[in-house]
Amino acid sequence: MSVNNKNFTPWSTNKLNKLDYHEIVSNEIDSVYCGPTIKRPLHVQYFCQYTVLTILLQYVNPLVNILALYTFNNFVNTQLHFHDHKSESVFFSNRLRRVPKMDCRKKACAAIIIALGSERRTARRYWMKEWLKKRENFSHVVLLKEISLKEKEDYRNYFRMNEETFMKLLSLVSPFITKQDTFMRRSLPANEKLALTLRYLATGRSFEDLKFSAIMSPASISAAIINTCEALIYVLQDYIKFPQTPQQWETISNDFGTLHRFWNCVGAIDGKHVAIRKPDDSGSQYYNYKGFYSIVLMAVANAKKEFLMIDVGMNGKISDGGVLFYTKFGELLREKSLNLPNPAPLPLTNEEFPFVFVGDEAFALDSNLMKPYSQKSLDCYRQVYNERLSTSRVTIENVFGIITSRFGIFQKPINLNPEKAAKVTMAACYLHNYLAKENTNSYLCSTSNDESTCKPNLMSIRGTMSRNGTATAKNIRDRFCNYFNSNGKI
Known part of the structure; x- marks a missing residue:
């Protein structure tokens, strides 16, 4: 990420006297990361932490203050270099030198607003759990294919209907619950959505429980069930x-x-x-x-x-x-x-x-x-x-x-x-x-x-x-x- 230092406008005491602190901080942060809809970059989060640190350390021994700020500055630069943000590292060092000298109360208000407004994001460990990727092998739909061949009564008990009735119902709702595949992932098949919904209605099991038989995440189960229920209401009106x-x-x-x-x-x-x-x-x-x-x-x-x-x-x-x-x-x-x-x-x-x-x-x-x-x-x-x-x-x-x-x-x-x-x-x-x-x-x-x-x-x-x-x-x-x-x- 590159930052245009020419667009940076330092804070001033006069500006603080005319505008409220929230507007100042919002405008200042907007000038850094190019718009309110974009996630704040790493160097902006570190700057927020640094500002709060300066407020907390101003009441301790000056030598401790200098050592703490020096250590934090080195830590930030190391992290930015580690994440390949060298330009942000230079910008961060320049910005620390440009923090104006304002009275403690105004500086504290601005620091608190920045700190509360900063967003902490936790890095996703992985896109999907490994066992959820094996739905085609272990889903309950696979078991039902075997049951439908030999155990008709068990099939009827599972869905509260026989296979012919299920297939007729599937033909009615498929046009309304079938989604398009994307380059990132395949959509859930219509037969699995309907099977999941019927099983949920038949048992009342929780989404956390159903995920082990449907091999889907609870969020996907919730969306699929509500979507299918809406389709059932429409096609069976x-x-x-x-x-x-x-x-x-x-x-x-x-x-x-x-x-x-x-x-x-x-x-x-x-x-x-x-x-x-x-x-x-x-x-x-x-x-x-x-x-x-x-x-x-x-x-x-x-x-x-x-x-x-x-x-x-x-x-x-x-x-x-x-x-x-x-x-x-x-x-x-x-x-x-x-x-x-x-x-x-x-x-x-x-x-x-x-x-x-x-x-x-x-x-x-x-x-x-x-x-x-x-x-x-x-x-x-x-x-x-x-x-x-x-x-x-x-x-x-x-x-x-x-x-x-x-x-x-x-x-x-x-x-x-x-x-x-x-x-x-x-x-x-x-x-x-x-x-x-x-x-x-x-x-x-x-x-x-x-x-x-x-x-x-x-x-x-x-x-x-x-x-x-x-x-x-x-x-x-x-x-x-x-x-x-x-x-x-x-």
């Missing part, structure tokens, strides 16, 4: 489609009537807390009433145990049924803008009933949202209504149970910030619908060979403070109750 027309809602209602004997039901709604680590500088924002940090997953499911709608990311502190108020679905429900079919009669009756969603006690009663009667007001007739409603509402509970069982990421706190945790959660929900359609029998039906077991780690949300519904909503519930005890009785 058609697998979670919210109904837009009355005909689509009627199809869902027919499934609930056939499977659960609750006609005019168009969805089961519920919300769960997804545990995460405490976000930095968040205080109690994500701390829920259950005693852990979380984000809220609000969802609506159909009778086939598939998601119709998901809303992820609300902080866990808003832990009551009022979370529904802040979702787009809740807004459309309040404004009667869901495009639901007109009220229609139930079987064996001419009386018309509105199309409704079903939920638990956490939600407020509404003309299009039915909930159970409270335990305090139960009688034999209301008990029949509660049981019929429960058979339909349990579908959303089943969905949460399935994704908790199949995806181990939900069986422990997600060690990511809330934004990334929401992306991981959404990717798992989209994968749930994808696998429910592509691998219905093997995915939805539990088997004893799965590594993970279903644990209730998705906690229910707390009941809303305003539980009383309108008179119209209560009347609709009473009419459903009368129907289930008369013409609709099983």
Whole structure:
């Protein structure tokens, strides 16, 4: 590195009186290393150290002062020559002679600013660990090639899907996660990124743990997983489609009537807390009433145990049924803008009933949202209504149970910030619908060979403070109750 000494402007007392010390030091350093965006060269760092040393030694014996400065000067010149910076060595010696005589307080302020602003860089020992260079030989993808030939069930257990489904998914996401190779390194193949992401979702293992099976650094693993989750959300967006027309809602209602004997039901709604680590500088924002940090997953499911709608990311502190108020679905429900079919009669009756969603006690009663009667007001007739409603509402509970069982990421706190945790959660929900359609029998039906077991780690949300519904909503519930005890009785 060459330095142009002609551009050097020594400090002056007048300059210190007019400008603040920070501006002086910034301008002085900029004149040395040609711009604020370039790393400070070695001789500038040594000069900063020298300036501080002169401040510290001015109170000791003059002979000690001279010897210390002479020793430091020799050390700096030796280091600069060793690093082949001869021109900087000459410049350093010249600059030491040009430090102006200023009073101690001003000199101390300037020295402290320079010292605090200097950057210490640690030399990289090597570009990559040797064992990481052998990913092609020892990665888990190599083992999976052998497993796919002979052990189909182990392959399905590893990814939560069979090989055909995996290859179809790979063909969908490859265009969005494939990166270009450079002259410095090869990019990660798309199949390894997808395999890594699916394994992370299936087990919930930490990045430090996954690096030994994926043969990747934790930083590469983090980037690959988030990138792949974003691609999964995009390519699988058609697998979670919210109904837009009355005909689509009627199809869902027919499934609930056939499977659960609750006609005019168009969805089961519920919300769960997804545990995460405490976000930095968040205080109690994500701390829920259950005693852990979380984000809220609000969802609506159909009778086939598939998601119709998901809303992820609300902080866990808003832990009551009022979370529904802040979702787009809740807004459309309040404004009667869901495009639901007109009220229609139930079987064996001419009386018309509105199309409704079903939920638990956490939600407020509404003309299009039915909930159970409270335990305090139960009688034999209301008990029949509660049981019929429960058979339909349990579908959303089943969905949460399935994704908790199949995806181990939900069986422990997600060690990511809330934004990334929401992306991981959404990717798992989209994968749930994808696998429910592509691998219905093997995915939805539990088997004893799965590594993970279903644990209730998705906690229910707390009941809303305003539980009383309108008179119209209560009347609709009473009419459903009368129907289930008369013409609709099983």
